[in-house]
Amino acid sequence: MKTKPGSLLMILAMAVAIAVLSFLFASFVLAKTQIPQKPVENVYIFDYANLIDSSDEEEMRALAKEVEDKSKAEIVVVTVETLGSYTIEEYANELFNSWGIGDKELNNGVLILVNKENLLSGKRGRIRIEVGYGLEGAITDGEAGRILDEYAIPAFENKEYSKGIKNTFLAVASEVANEYGLKINSIEGFKNDKSKHSNDKSNVVMVVFVAILIGFSLSIMGIVILLAYKNPKLFNDSQYTLWKWEKRIYFKDKFDKNDEDDDSFKWFRGGSSGGGFGGFGGGSSGGGGASR
Numbered sequence: 111m112k113t114k115p116g117s118l119l120m121i122l123a124m125a126v127a128i129a130v131l132s133f134l135f136a137s138f139v140l141a142k143t144q145i146p147q148k149p150v151e152n153v154y155i156f157d158y159a160n161l162i163d164s165s166d167e168e169e170m171r172a173l174a175k176e177v178e179d180k181s182k183a184e185i186v187v188v189t190v191e192t193l194g195s196y197t198i199e200e201y202a203n204e205l206f207n208s209w210g211i212g213d214k215e216l217n218n219g220v221l222i223l224v225n226k227e228n229l230l231s232g233k234r235g236r237i238r239i240e241v242g243y244g245l246e247g248a249i250t251d252g253e254a255g256r257i258l259d260e261y262a263i264p265a266f267e268n269k270e271y272s273k274g275i276k277n278t279f280l281a282v283a284s285e286v287a288n289e290y291g292l293k294i295n296s297i298e299g300f301k302n303d304k305s306k307h308s309n310d311k312s313n314v315v316m317v318v319f320v321a322i323l324i325g326f327s328l329s330i331m332g333i334v335i336l337l338a339y340k341n342p343k344l345f346n347d348s349q350y351t352l353w354k355w356e357k358r359i360y361f362k363d364k365f366d367k368n369d370e371d372d373d374s375f376k377w378f379r380g381g382s383s384g385g386g387f388g389g390f391g392g393g394s395s396g397g398g399g400a401s402r
Contacts, residue, residue, distance in 0.1 A: 144190075144192070144193070144194040144196075145196075145201065145204055145205050145208065146158065146188070146190070146205070148208060148209045148210070148390065149209075149390075150389065151387050151388070151389060152184065152186070152387055152388060152389055152390050153171060153387050154170065154171050154174035154175065154184070154185065154186055154187065154387075155167045155170050155171050155174070155186075155187045156186070156187065156188045156189070157187070157189050158188065158189055158190050158191065159189035159190055159191050159224070159226035160189075161189045161224060161226060161229070161271045161272060161275065162187070162189065162271075162272045162275055162276070163272040166272045166273075166275070166276040169276070169296070170187060170276060170279050172296070173279075173280075173283055173294070173296050173297065174186070174279075174283070175387070176294055176296070177283055177286055177287065177292070177294065180290070180292050180294075181218070181286065181287075181290040181292060182212075182213040182216055182218060182391065183212065183213070183216070183218040183219065183220070183245065183286050183289075183290065184211050184212045184213070184218070184219045184220070184390065184391060184393065185219075185220045185222070185279065185282055185283055185286060186209070186211050186219065186220070186221050186222070187221075187222045187224070187275060187279055188205065188221065188222070188223050188224070189223075189224040189225075189226060189275070190223070190224070190225055190226065191226050191227060192225065192226070192227040193225050193227070193228075193235065197235065198223065198225055198228075198235040198236075198237075198238045198401050199238065199397065199401055201223065201225075202221055202223045202238045202240040202399070202401075203240060203395055203397050205221065205223065206219065206221045206240045206242070206393075206394070206395045207394050207395060209390050210390040210391060210392040210393055210394070211242065211390055211391070211393050211395075212242040212244065212245075212390075212391050212392075212393025212394075212395075213244075213391040213392070213393055214391050214392030214393060216244045216393070217242040217243040217244035217245075217393045217394055217395075218242055218244040218245050218286075218393065219242040219245075219391070219393040219395070220239065220240070220241055220242065220245060220249065220282050220286065221238075221239070221240040221395070222237070222238075222239055222240075222275065222278055222279060222282065223237065223238045223240065224236065224237050224271075224275055225237070229266060229271060234401070234402065235401065236262075236266060236402055237258060237262050237266070237274075237275075237278070237401070237402055238399060238400070238401040238402075239254040239257065239258065239278070239282065239399045239400055239401075240395050240397075240398070240399040241254060241395060241398040241399045242393045242394065242395045242398075243393075243394065243395065243396055243398070244393070245286065245289065246396075246398045247289075248285055248286065248288070248289035249282065249285050249286075249398075249399075250398075251398060251399060251400050252400075253285065254398075254399045254400035255400035255402070257278060257281040257282065257285075257400075258278065258400055258401075258402045259402070260281070261274065261277035261278045261280075261281050262274045262275070262277070262278045262402065263402055265277060280297055280300045281300070283297055284297050284300055
């Protein structure tokens with residue numbers, strides 16, 4: 111029995127399609143399995159991409175150990191060659207949760223993830239600070255972004271990769287220490303200066319407050335002028351003090367001209383009255399943090 115040419119083409123096309131799909135699936139699986147397995151021991155600094163100087167690595171490791179001993183908070187640095195098909199946010203979150211960074215009950219872990227591939231190319235996705243649930247109040251998304259902008263990016267642009275990672279780590283450690291009221295000598299000289307940003311925020315608040323105050327004052331003046339225009343006698347009676355004016359304007363229905371001490375306003379005045387390294391803690395993150 112002969113096979114029709116059309117059938118042969120159909121079989122060939124199906125075989126090619128299966129081969130292509132198998133290749134794509136294999137590529138996808140390989141790309142999605144590049145996250146390092148959870149280490150048995152938490153040594154805090156995992157420089158898989160060889161970006162950190164040995165002296166900086168030892169300094170960060172000692173500080174991370176001290177922070178965990180005093181607060182149970184875990185600050186972990188991981189550098190990788192590439193993210194595969196992950197975004198840096200996806201990679202950081204999956205690594206954070208699969209490793210269990212931070213205490214299980216407190217969820218007070220912080221991950222600093224550095225992607226060498228984008229670091230060298232200058233593309234977005236170079237670095238991320240991933241914050242555990244329990245520290246999101248201390249290191250907000252905005253604060254994490256500020257740390258990266260001030261400490262990581264300037265150093266990275268000068269190709270000082272180890273310096274950028276270390277200073278980012280010190281800034282994060284400083285925030286964690288402040289959150290728990292820790293006194294750590296090794297970061298006392300490091301200034302995580304938020305004054306500029308705090309001053310900017312204070313100035314905005316002050317401008318808004320003054321604008322509201324001016325608007326309120328103008329509104330009161332407008333009401334007084336309108337009342338004076340409609341009822342000139344209201345302000346011509348010399349027996350009324352300023353307090354009586356205010357009572358008459360705002361509480362006209364309760365005001366009694368013959369009552370020198372209206373009981374209905376007594377509530378305004380009130381009354382008188384007399385070791386070695388251990389494993390990870392099992393913490394988790396919901397995706398808080400910032401990337402650059």
